[in-house]
Amino acid sequence: MKTILITGATGTTGAATLQHLKGKGFNLRAMTRSAEKAAALEKQGVSAVVADYGDAASLSRALEGADRAFLVHTPALEIPKHEKAFIEAAKRAGVEKIVKVSVIGAGPDAPLRLARMHAEAESYLMQSGIAYTILRPHSFMQNLLGNIPTIQGQGAMYSNNGDAKIPLIDARDIGAVAAAALTEEGHDGKIYILTGPAAVTFQEAADAIGQSVGKAVQFVNVPDDAAKQGMMGAGFPEWLADDLVTLNQWGRQVGEQQPSEDVAKVLGRPGHSLEDFARDYAGAFGG
Numbered sequence: 427m428k429t430i431l432i433t434g435a436t437g438t439t440g441a442a443t444l445q446h447l448k449g450k451g452f453n454l455r456a457m458t459r460s461a462e463k464a465a466a467l468e469k470q471g472v473s474a475v476v477a478d479y480g481d482a483a484s485l486s487r488a489l490e491g492a493d494r495a496f497l498v499h500t501p502a503l504e505i506p507k508h509e510k511a512f513i514e515a516a517k518r519a520g521v522e523k524i525v526k527v528s529v530i531g532a533g534p535d536a537p538l539r540l541a542r543m544h545a546e547a548e549s550y551l552m553q554s555g556i557a558y559t560i561l562r563p564h565s566f567m568q569n570l571l572g573n574i575p576t577i578q579g580q581g582a583m584y585s586n587n588g589d590a591k592i593p594l595i596d597a598r599d600i601g602a603v604a605a606a607a608l609t610e611e612g613h614d615g616k617i618y619i620l621t622g623p624a625a626v627t628f629q630e631a632a633d634a635i636g637q638s639v640g641k642a643v644q645f646v647n648v649p650d651d652a653a654k655q656g657m658m659g660a661g662f663p664e665w666l667a668d669d670l671v672t673l674n675q676w677g678r679q680v681g682e683q684q685p686s687e688d689v690a691k692v693l694g695r696p697g698h699s700l701e702d703f704a705r706d707y708a709g710a711f712g713g
């Protein structure tokens with residue numbers, strides 16, 4: 427039986443990928459930096475390994491005997507260095523396939539630093555000789571969970587998105603696409619643009635959340651600088667807050683962004699709608 431290593435298994439897309447890989451006839455090995463989280467995964471019946479992208483020896487241990495891998499890195503300046511280290515360790519371990527989470531718009535000349543860093547890691551993977559599938563998702567619906575404190579406290583969510591219509595993706599669908607790319611034929615060498623099925627405004631997102639929790643939620647557009655300060659106050663590093671403010675400025679200029687069909691093509695069903703997401707996460711939002 428083939429073995430799949432799932433990095434970032436305690437995070438948003440890694441956990442979703444792990445969920446979708448269960449029962450598909452593969453040995454699954456979840457990677458985390460934390461011995462406590464590894465023990466919790468083992469308790470749920472998932473084989474877990476403790477490793478850190480910054481520690482090459484730990485990566486070699488994690489990848490020993492692995493045939494395929496899901497590669498995700500939290501948004502950080504270490505993405506190129508850490509993902510290259512992972513790809514090198516995977517080559518040494520004889521891994522045959524890597525599915526990497528990147529970002530929509532990745533490219534060497536992209537205006538966002540995150541998109542340039544992902545482009546560098548993508549290019550390294552493409553030249554590694556290992557079979558690959560690259561997933562370039564749009565903004566996750568799960569980012570809306572960051573608004574829980576103001577939704578619960580003030581019945582409001584704040585950002586600088588204005589009236590932009592954005593095809594947010596439910597990260598559960600990223601996990602489903604990743605699981606398909608890791609276990610089915612026909613995905614090697616592909617780059618998938620992953621969006622939700624429809625472009626929505628943040629007021630529509632607030633309405634859907636309000637509907638699911640049974641109280642009105644307002645979207646409040648704020649100036650770019652206030653949005654940046656808010657993100658930094660929530661713990662985002664300045665470079666990432668700058669990236670996200672730039673992304674939202676661009677979104678306002680474009681107005682309506684078109685959804686991609688890649689999720690439906692890979693899964694044979696449309697991705698989750700914002701209403702599905704709001705209903706399924708109603709408990710988290712306070713419903």
Ligand SMILES: NC(=O)c1ccc[n+]([C@@H]2O[C@H](COP(=O)([O-])OP(=O)(O)OC[C@H]3O[C@@H](n4cnc5c(N)ncnc54)[C@H](OP(=O)(O)O)[C@@H]3O)[C@@H](O)[C@H]2O)c1
Nearest residue numbers: 434436437438439458459478479499500501529564565566
């Ligand atoms: N959020 C969005 O809207 C969006 C949109 C497009 C693309 N993306 C891309 O998606 C990626 C983030 O995905 P995500 O939200 O699934 O990730 P995440 O939840 O932020 O993090 C994934 C996991 O990475 C692990 N990790 C962190 N540092 C590590 C290290 N040094 N070594 C090993 N593991 C480490 C952590 O697990 P442990 O603590 O258990 O070790 C964490 O749970 C980013 O690359 C971002 O650019 C995000």
